[in-house]
Amino acid sequence: MATKIFRGLILGAPASGKGTISDRMVKKFNLVHISSGDKLRQQIQDKTPIGLEAQKYIKDGKLVPDDVMIKFIADELKQVHNKSWLLDGFPRTLSQAEALWEIAKLDLAVNLVVPFQVIIDRVKGRWVHLPSGRVYNEGFNAPKVPGVDDVTGEPLIQRDDDKPEVVSKRLEQYEKLTKPVAEFYRGKGILKEFKGATSDDIWRRMLACLAVHMPLHFSTQDSKL
Ligand code: G5P
Numbered sequence: 450m451a452t453k454i455f456r457g458l459i460l461g462a463p464a465s466g467k468g469t470i471s472d473r474m475v476k477k478f479n480l481v482h483i484s485s486g487d488k489l490r491q492q493i494q495d496k497t498p499i500g501l502e503a504q505k506y507i508k509d510g511k512l513v514p515d516d517v518m519i520k521f522i523a524d525e526l527k528q529v530h531n532k533s534w535l536l537d538g539f540p541r542t543l544s545q546a547e548a549l550w551e552i553a554k555l556d557l558a559v560n561l562v563v564p565f566q567v568i569i570d571r572v573k574g575r576w577v578h579l580p581s582g583r584v585y586n587e588g589f590n591a592p593k594v595p596g597v598d599d600v601t602g603e604p605l606i607q608r609d610d611d612k613p614e615v616v617s618k619r620l621e622q623y624e625k626l627t628k629p630v631a632e633f634y635r636g637k638g639i640l641k642e643f644k645g646a647t648s649d650d651i652w653r654r655m656l657a658c659l660a661v662h663m664p665l666h667f668s669t670q671d672s673k674l
């Protein structure tokens with residue numbers, strides 16, 4: 450049977466669980482995960498021109514300008530043009546959504562709707578493995594050894610933009626600029642929205658929906674999730 454290439458993305462407020470749910474989706478359906486935030490943090494660490502430019506905005510909880518982001522992600526997508534992928538964190542504005550629609554017609558846009566108070570509590574306990582983007586949380590999916598990545602044994606970091614004052618700014622930017630992006634995809638007829646306070650609850654309900662929207666011929670891997 451011919452395998453159809455899948456084009457999807459995941460939307461949601463800062464710390465709504467996009468990375469957590471993406472990780473489960475890419476494993477279950479064998480997708481390439483493209484997280485704009487993870488890619489930018491890697492550029493910052495490598496001190497590339499894009500990284501140095503992006504850092505000025507990220508540290509204050511502001512969005513990196515559209516022209517920079519659209520070129521950056523378009524270049525990433527060229528490298529995976531023949532693979533099934535899941536975008537996480539892009540698009541963040543209507544201009545980005547329109548530019549992406551010109552590059553690729555999407556199959557599915559998932560929107561995670563998580564109460565803001567839950568988000569504020571979560572970011573306090575977040576730990577990240579920068580090279581892989583693996584994310585942990587005290588009390589939810591804590592690392593086996595505190596401060597250490599389960600897979601590589603390398604150190605975990607706390608993100609500079611997880612400081613409470615920067616998180617408030619990120620939530621403001623989300624309300625103003627990113628929420629309308631969900632409406633863009635509703636208009637295209639591909640939006641699926643999931644409300645909940647835990648990623649496990651959201652994931653359970655998503656699986657039932659994905660059984661319809663991610664037919665078996667997308668899937669090449671069994672999952673125990
Ligand atoms: P990012 O990196 O895209 P955000 O703000 O969109 O950043 P973030 O913070 O990465 O999103 P997430 O991926 O939605 O959050 O959530 P996550 O990491 O999976 O979960 C958050 C925490 O909660 C983790 O510790 C996780 O373990 C825990 N958790 C998950 N589920 C549960 C649960 O059920 N219970 C509990 N207790 N814990 C749970 O972007 C960063 C910056 O880059 C720039 C912007 O400046 C942005 O602010 N940027 C862009 N700028 C312009 N345009 C774009 N397209 C850009 N993309 C990035």
Ligand code: MG
Nearest residue numbers: 467468484486
């Ligand atoms: Mg993330």
